Amino acid sequence: MKYALGPLLYFWSKENIESFYQKAINSETDIIYLGESVCSKRREMRPKDWFSIAKEISDSGKQVVLSTMALLEAPSEVNVMKKYIDNGDFIIEANDVSAIQLASESKIPFVVGPAINCYNAQTLNLFLKQGMTRWCMPVELSREWLQNVLMQCDDLGIKGKFETEVFSYGYLPLAYSARCFTARAENKPKDECETCCIKYPNGITVNSQEGQEVFTLNGIQTQSGYCYNLINDLPSMNELVDVVRLSPLSVETFSEVSKFKANETGTEKFALKDARHCNGYWHNIAGLDIKI
């Protein structure tokens, strides 16, 4: 099993991002996804800043993947994405079909990220022909769904021709909108948002009127209210999953990686409920539920 650090979904200062990835170099992760995938107004890091971190991490022996945006509305956003795709050194993670189109035109291999609607092997087969090397399935899919897709892949003769990855830890990216919900919570229009999301390093919790955490606001992205955590489910990933993705929350995420690695055989049962964590999607039930 390999471990990946997903792209940072929140907006942190340049200093905090750089110091975080310095520590990532010494973490137990094998793959590191880098780049802004949520909002083009977050400009603490320029492409050259990401490339420089990418180079340093890559020199340390880890695989680097440059993640691209999920929702691209303006031509300028697509142009910035092209810069990442044509960086010359690193493969990319496509989170929109536009990235697949541009990467395949440039003959750049790509990872199909969780924001791409890929629900069956027929779709994977087409992506494979265009340069896909790995597939991180949509977060709402279950073990059973994955198993069925891989059975279909067997029938199509494409099993083993790409790696499979599962989003396994962190707040789930559940939706993207034109609206910035963080700005709305601060009663600011999006055009004058002052990138206020920088004040919320893990987003803003939305509670029901009974105090249940239902969502997390992260700019134009809506995330799960509970932290997704498949640490107890690693044995059930055998033969199905090549890469386990942890989504960065803070430097603490590196110790989560170590905990995951130590629990591959499932010897320890972590109490998800007490920690306000969930694992429902993997078990084919509501995402926020827990299957022990």
Add this chain to the structure above:
Amino acid sequence: MELLCPAGNLPALKTAIDCGADAVYIGFKDDTNARHFAGLNFTGKKLEKAVQYVHDNSKHIHVALNTFAHPDGFNRWTKAVDNAAAMGIDALIISDIGVLEYAANTYPELELHLSVQASATNVAAIDFYKKNFNIKRVVLPRVLSIHQVKQLSRNLTSNVDLEVFAFGSLCIMSEGRCYLSSYMTGESPNTVGACSPAKYVRWQETENGLESRLNDILIDRYGEGENAGYPTLCKGRFEVQGKTFHALEEPTSLNTLSLVPELFAANVASVKIEGRQRSPAYVEQVTRTWRAAIDRYKADPDSYSVEPKWDATLANVSEGTQTTLGAYHKKWQ
């Protein structure tokens, strides 16, 4: 500019055609479409009658296969494509890449429209679908401002028509990329063809007021005299940093009557009315109003303005009896 109206059953379909729709869109009676609700949609004889009625009136009928094909039932989607092609429908609205590939290869003459659920918001994404499946039209997600719709229209590199949502329940997320419903209930538009499914809804009178729940999660609580709406999970009142409000969006519908001149200027080929789950009465009101608006604009573009009675009629059939320009208007974002 085509007026494209929803039909969840035969009476709604006939109403739409009789009231001035240029085209209607329908779904089959299974989970291949994103309005998979009990008592709705078409199969067998009713389907034949629907196609017959539309064609007898020289109008168009589109069929939505806009969920994502399951790996353990892929042939449900390919059979739906076969079925639609055999019925002689005018266009298929598809979101799934595997299903698009099947339809494009098997029926190269069949007109394919890219469903809004495919979430194509930019030229490069549209190119992907044009080059791989020769789509004729793309339905744009409700995330672009009107400025961005115009820009996209100008920058298109391939010969693809644009269809936009003009009126109806407002989905505030990029369509096809919202899993909030499966997060709460296990069922989403992409996998099951429904958002905030009715079977998970529960209403309860309590000492705190009337409560609406989805899979037991409190979506909203209504005081006396407040209008209670269906607990669509993104339109509830939640608590954020000590304040309780509609954290994502209020119950409201999209209404773009005031944008008609700009939609013409953006070279939009078709305006779509949302609401296959709604009654024939809804279809009648909305179709008549939009027919009148489009005809008025065409007759005299320079003096077009929205009649107050049009807005009043549409507000009456809207969620929360209020309407918005949604993402078309920058301020909404």
